[in-house]
Amino acid sequence: MMIDLTTIDWVNVGTALLVALVGYFISRRISRVAERALAKKMPEGSAKNLSRIIYYVFIFVMILFVLTLLGLKVDSLLVAGGVIGMAIGFASQKTVSNFISGIFLYIDRPMNIGDSVNIGGSSGVVLDITPFSTRLRSWDGPVVRIPNSKVFDSEITNYKQTVARRVEYSLRISYDSSTDKAIQLIKEELAREPFVLTSPGPDVHVSKLGDSAVEITVKFWTPAPKMYAVKTRMLQRIYQTLKKAGVSIPYPRMDIRLSNKVKGR
Amino acid sequence: MGFGSWKASTLPRKFSMSLKSVNGFVEYSRGGKKVNVMGDLKQVESDLRILPRSPINLPERITDHYMINFPLTIIPPGGRQVIFIRLPLEVEVRYKGRALDFVGFDSPSFSLYGPVDGGILTRNIRGEIVTDSSGNPPKNMDGRHMVMPLRIKNYTSQLHQINKVLINTRYMDLYYKGLQVATEKIKMDLTAKGVHVRYLNETHFKGLQKMSGESQLLKKEQKTDMEWGL
Numbered sequence: 001m002m003i004d005l006t007t008i009d010w011v012n013v014g015t016a017l018l019v020a021l022v023g024y025f026i027s028r029r030i031s032r033v034a035e036r037a038l039a040k041k042m043p044e045g046s047a048k049n050l051s052r053i054i055y056y057v058f059i060f061v062m063i064l065f066v067l068t069l070l071g072l073k074v075d076s077l078l079v080a081g082g083v084i085g086m087a088i089g090f091a092s093q094k095t096v097s098n099f100i101s102g103i104f105l106y107i108d109r110p111m112n113i114g115d116s117v118n119i120g121g122s123s124g125v126v127l128d129i130t131p132f133s134t135r136l137r138s139w140d141g142p143v144v145r146i147p148n149s150k151v152f153d154s155e156i157t158n159y160k161q162t163v164a165r166r167v168e169y170s171l172r173i174s175y176d177s178s179t180d181k182a183i184q185l186i187k188e189e190l191a192r193e194p195f196v197l198t199s200p201g202p203d204v205h206v207s208k209l210g211d212s213a214v215e216i217t218v219k220f221w222t223p224a225p226k227m228y229a230v231k232t233r234m235l236q237r238i239y240q241t242l243k244k245a246g247v248s249i250p251y252p253r254m255d256i257r258l259s260n261k262v263k264g265r
Numbered sequence: 266m267g268f269g270s271w272k273a274s275t276l277p278r279k280f281s282m283s284l285k286s287v288n289g290f291v292e293y294s295r296g297g298k299k300v301n302v303m304g305d306l307k308q309v310e311s312d313l314r315i316l317p318r319s320p321i322n323l324p325e326r327i328t329d330h331y332m333i334n335f336p337l338t339i340i341p342p343g344g345r346q347v348i349f350i351r352l353p354l355e356v357e358v359r360y361k362g363r364a365l366d367f368v369g370f371d372s373p374s375f376s377l378y379g380p381v382d383g384g385i386l387t388r389n390i391r392g393e394i395v396t397d398s399s400g401n402p403p404k405n406m407d408g409r410h411m412v413m414p415l416r417i418k419n420y421t422s423q424l425h426q427i428n429k430v431l432i433n434t435r436y437m438d439l440y441y442k443g444l445q446v447a448t449e450k451i452k453m454d455l456t457a458k459g460v461h462v463r464y465l466n467e468t469h470f471k472g473l474q475k476m477s478g479e480s481q482l483l484k485k486e487q488k489t490d491m492e493w494g495l
Contacts, residue, residue, distance in 0.1 A: 163386050164377045194324055198389060199376035221377065223327050223386050 009071070016069040023062030031055035048113075049106045052131060094149065095132065101152035102131040110156045119146055120154030164197060165227045167220055169235060172213035174248035179206050179214055182247045189241045190220055195230045197221040213250045280368050282358070284309060293358070293365050300365045309360060316476060317411065317446045318357045319434045321388055323369040329435045330489075332378055332387040333413070335394055337428045340419040340455065347469075349402040350392040350413045354446055370409045378431060379493040387431065402469060411439065411446035414469035419455045425495065427453070433489045436464040440473035447473055460491035 035051035042050075064074050106129075111117050115126050117136070122144050124136035134151045136144045146154075159165070173182050183204045190202045200221050208215035218238070222230040242249060282295035290301040291309045302309055321331055335350050353371035357364055374389045395403045395412065402412055419425055430453055440447045450465040464487040468475075 161383075162381050163384055164381055194373045194375060195327075197376050197386075198374050199378075221381075223375065225327060 012069055012071065016066045019069060020062065020066050023058070023065070027055050027058035027062060030058060049102065049129060049131060053103075094147070097149040098132045098147045101148035102129070102133075104152055105129065105134075105148055108152075111158050112160075115158055115160035117159065118157040119151055120156075122146060159224060162224050164221045165224045167218075167222055167227065167231045167234070169218040169238070170207070171216045171218065171238070171242075172210065172250060173216060173242070174250045175212075175214060177214075177247045179216065181245065182216060182242060185241050185245055185247070186216070186218055186238055189237050190218075190234065193230065193234060193237075195222050195226045196234070197223070212252065280356075282366070284313075293360070295358075295366055295368070298366060302360055302363075302365065312361050314359045316357045316359060317354050317408075317439060317441055318367075318476075319411070319437060319439060319448065320353050320355050320369065320371060320373075320390055321434050322355060322357070322364070322367040323373045328375070328386040328388060329433055330378070330385050330387045331390050331432050331434065332376065332429055333390045333392040333432060334429045335392040337426055338394070338417070340417050340425050340427060342419060342422045342424060345416065345418040347396070347400065347414060347416045348394050349396045349469075350415055351395045351403075351406075351410045352390055352392050352413055352448075354409055354411050384493070385431070406444050406446065408444045408446075411448060412470070413448040414450045415453055416450060417453045417455070421455055421457055425455050427455075427495050429495065430462060431489055431491050432462065433464075436487045436489070438466070439476040440468040440470065441476050442473045445470065445473060460495060462489040462491065463487060 031051045031054050034054050035047050038047035038050055041047075068074055111126050111129075113126050113128060117123070117126055119134070119136065122136055122138065124138035124144065127135040127137050127143065129135075129148075131148070133148055134146050136146065138144055171182075171186075173179065183206075186204050187202065190196045190204075196202060197220070202218070202220035204216065204218050206214055207217035220234075239249070280295065282293065284306060285292050285294075286306050287301070289303075291304055291306050293300045293302060293309075319331070321329065333350060333352060335348075338346065338348060340346060353369070355370070356368040358366040358368070371390075376387055376389050378385045378387050392413070397403070402414065406412060415430060417427060430451070432451070437451075438449050440449070447468055447470050450467055450469050452461075452463040452465060454461045454463065466487075
């Protein structure tokens with residue numbers, strides 16, 4: 001197909017280009033201003049997502065305006081666009097699904113940037129939530145990108161939304177040791193740690209009479225940001241306290257008795 | 266302050282600390298704690314400040330709130346009462362606005378006020394009512410405690426028993442002179458809609474100076490609600 005350059009209205013083309021350029025910068029500017037304003041009223045991640053949606057809406061309106069300037073009929077384009085959109089939609093169902101899930105995640109707000117989460121088995125800190133995917137920095141370093149449709153369908157555990165977490169140990173002591181003494185020692189050790197919350201208070205009790213040991217369950221609450229440090233520290237301290245007090249901690253043991261009447265070949 | 270190690274006697278409770286030059290840094294140390302500070306020793310010495318402060322930072326700051334527990338006080342319907350509560354104090358060692366160390370006179374413990382999701386972590390403080398028989402505050406303190414004037418007003422038609430108050434330290438100021446350290450006046454309003462704790466920007470004690478160097482203070486909202494009861 002040949003295009004007759006003399007029939008093109010270059011003034012309109014120039015105006016359209018100018019409108020496109022100005023429209024692009026205005027869209028970016030409005031999106032940034034909106035993000036800053038929204039960030040004061042909602043979490044950072046939600047503000048970012050909403051400002052992105054505002055940006056795409058402005059870009060879409062700008063494109064329609066530019067096409068009108070170029071003399072194209074927008075209504076027929078929209079119909080054609082609808083058909084094309086359907087075709088693209090069928091071809092890119094997953095992408096659309098991710099985008100829609102991204103919007104649902106924005107409405108549901110199960111997490112924000114900076115939260116410590118577990119999404120369907122992937123644990124880490126949320127780095128970014130875009131309309132299509134969520135990025136996590138896992139505890140051992142790598143960044144994991146999870147499509148939003150998968151995020152939306154997965155079980156999400158958000159550790160940031162709780163201010164305190166419960167720690168639980170199961171300790172086994174020998175039947176020869178005093179359970180009262182062991183429980184008392186554990187309670188005293190817990191009371192010495194400032195980050196073991198006094199309310200809700202700790203709970204230490206005999207939970208099972210096992211084959212070779214008495215099981216003692218220790219439960220206590222600790223501030224969520226301190227959970228890992230307190231959990232590891234207290235287990236070590238309880239072990240040392242029990243050991244020092246002579247409370248015996250048994251390990252699985254099997255007695256094998258050989259018969260005296262072993263016959264040789 | 267002299268060069269090297271000395272006794273800090275700003276408050277009657279004495280603790281020793283030292284400053285020494287290590288590889289171009291100045292090392293502040295007290296007990297097992299060591300902090301390196303950039304700068305020459307003379308400059309650090311002149312900028313080092315030892316301040317009394319509210320009991321929140323030990324063993325480290327994980328909350329801005331503390332829950333003061335005090336002996337049960339009964340407020341009749343429509344009644345009002347001012348009580349003075351004695352609280353343990355902490356001492357902050359500060360260099361150019363940066364906290365290097367905290368020294369406490371109380372063994373800290375924490376608790377959760379409200380539910381696990383949305384509740385508030387609080388530092389537990391054992392308070393003691395020190396109002397004298399005529400309802401006046403104590404004249405002198407021992408330098409290890411501060412006094413908090415608490416004005417309780419019962420706007421409801423029911424009798425209330427109170428033995429704790431939730432405080433947000435970010436809305437508070439300390440006042441200090443000699444041995445006397447006091448917080449600003451705090452109002453506790455018992456209303457039909459809930460319990461509101463308000464922070465008034467004034468002291469109940471004459472002649473006290475507002476402490477400087479409390480850069481973390483926000484004096485805007487000045488209100489805490491005790492959503493989960495007394």
